Amino acid sequence: MKFLHTADWHLGRRLHGQDLADEHEAALNAILSLIREHRIDALVHAGDVFDTGTPPQSALRQYYSFLTRAVQAGCGTIIITGGNHDSPAALNAPRDLLEAMNIHVVGGATDDIADEVIAIKSTTGETLGYCCAVPFLRDKDLRYSLPGESDTERSQRLVAGIREHYEKVVAAAQTLNADGLPIIATGHLFAQGGITGDLDNKEQIHVGNLGQIGADAFPESLAYVALGHLHRPQVVGKRDWVRYSGSPVALDFSERDDQKQVVIVECLPDQPVGIEIVPLPTFRRLVRFSGTLAETENTLTAFDSSIYPLPVFAEVQLSPDAKTSTLDINEHFRTLTGKHHGERMQILRVVQARAVGSLSAFHDNTDAALEEFSRTEVFAEKLKKSGLEGEAADELRSTFTELLTLLDEGAFAA
Template identity: 45%
Template sequence: MRVLHTADWHLGKKLEQCERTEEHQFFLDWLIDELTNNCIDVLIIAGDIFDTGNPSNIALEQYYKFLWRLKGTCCREVIIIGGNHDSISTLNAPRELLKYFNIHVVGGVPEDIHQQIIPVQNANSEVGLVVCAIPFLRDRDVRLSVAGETAQERESRIKEGICAHYNKFKPAIASFKEQGIPVIATGHLFAAGSSTSDSEKEIHVGNLGQICGDQFPEEFNYVALGHIHRPQIVNKMSHVRYSGSPIPLSFSETDDDKQVLILDFADGVLKEVTELKVPCCRKLIRVKGTLDEIRMKLSVMEDKGMRMPAWVELQIETDRFIHDLDEQLEKLKEGKPFIERFFPRQTRVRKSVSLDEQNVLEAALHELEPRSVFEKRCESEFPGEDHADLLQMFDEVLEKMAQRENQP
């Protein structure tokens, strides 16, 4: 039996108000083809299907169209769990209807643990695999609040609660294990030792509740995790893995190789895990340096042959605000159709001064009038320009402040 593990789609995700719909659709189209090309029997989506709890109509349409298209593939069963970004009610709303299409949705932790245990039949109509569909565990799912507890006690209780929840499944799956039927557990959490990117939001407040890979019950043949966007193995345990997000969701993920994982089960054991690379349709590129250095790097940048033009984050180091930056960047884009958009970040770099120099500067500032300080700041920020209007406005502000101080 072949299983495909993916997670963290974040449908509806924007990058500074820029839509990612085309990139997500490219991935979904590719995934439909790969399900058939690789003869996948079971698809597991380990949380964060949507980027927000109130997804847009476009994101919902992408999701439901994908589920509808699944019937044209060889995939027989689909298991979807909720992540910390997902709304339990949004995911669970069509749950009963989707069951008729062998699509099992567990948006949140149900009261009956058996609703999370999904037996999957093989081609001979026999149970060939069991999935313990465990969604993102919210605080109320894993512990009871205790008045007056310390931060350390709270962290310990969250970890114990998460481990206890996974251990609850051991008696329920014992009969399957006795028959030699492999069991997969899902999860949407932060496992100790994972490498994160900028786009993951902390869960369980400060990543409390992170558990180690060896704390998952050994009865699980594989643990399909979501939440961390970089694909990785947890604590060198090859059967506990994050598939990662299918597209780069922030500029911190520019160098990540996006992938989905294919699991091959035979004779009741996990035989092989194959990393299937997701093709990139748009590059997110990060460039750092002074404006002159960035100009030089952009001049030698070449077309990567992507389906969609690149988005480039520019981390510009400067000692003063560059007020005409947008105009300068538009000129840099000329003749480069493979770059669609710049995301500039100006970082003020101040030269280091000795303690003696700082004391001299502070003494000099104390001797200056407020208007003189403001005038020097204008000259620093906008050198060579006429500051008459700004100085006039500053004088008006000073006058109003003086009037307010003199009021009885």
């Protein structure tokens, strides 16, 4: 059996007001070509199909159009699992209809864990293996926080819950698997030692650290574990068969230098699993020019924008000491870009980096200054102003983090 592992499409994503639909379409077309060329039996999506729980119509159209074309391209089975960005209910809504085309959707944890086991079938209906299609597991799927629970206790409880979930779902797959066919699994989670790629974003790392699990949480009987959540491709705990495919397109500036890819996996009886990394072209280059005013002007004008199929999206990040007071800085860089790159490059924003740890040093050149700060940073600043310190402040901070996690997991969504 041969399957293609992808994740974190985030269809409908906007970056500083700009649509990423064109690079999404290019990446989806590249995946369709791979399905044809490599005669892929199954497509496995490890979560975050959409960027939000209420994606725009255009993103829905892109998704359904892709699914139809993937079936036409000869993909026998398609497995879609929900990520933390997806709404389980929205993803599940067309489930019965899609199942008629051998497209299986697991938007959120199922009441009966056996419903997460999907038979991977060829176009001729032959069963080739099984997939434990585990979606993003929300706190409520693993039992809600207990009163008075510390961060560490909560994290340990989450890890234990996730391990148990995998043990159970793999056992359910094994009871179906009389012929000893390969069993694979998906997951949408933060694995220990993972690199977020978003190294600028401390909040994401912090929230992600709650409930981190090790590669040993996945039973050895699995042939492969297809992970989503981290946008940078990587192996977990040096286990070649536990991997993040990463996102197929760069979704923000922190991913600007990542080589995007998909993974093609072949499971043959009595043979080690075959893993082929297939790099994807950079359809749209995201680039950040940083430094003093003169440095950013120089690197921006010297940049070769002609080699990418779609217009380059650029961000200018001026150093804290850059002298800009006499300029309309946005206008200045837009004019410069127009002159040197024409339609080949678009400046999405110009920001001035802050001196570390100080909100007041931030020089406001954008209309979205607050966007520069993570929610945790804003809360920390508010806490500082309130004068609260020590244990009382720690407790508020940990409650805030817990709220953020629940919010991101959609606990308060209608």
